[in-house]
Amino acid sequence: MLVNVPNLVTPYYTEVPDPSNKKLAGETIETVITQASGNGVPIGGLKVVTQNG
16 A cells, blocks of 8 residues: 655655554564553553564
């Protein structure tokens, strides 16, 4: 999927990752974490878990 990214000089396009793609660096994504497991507090980012890390 391509999305138009506004630029004041020259328009250009950037590729947006396909959300149905469940791979990262060739490895299947097992879990996506946005909250601490103990108390549910947001971690302020995103942690992606794959088989090797």
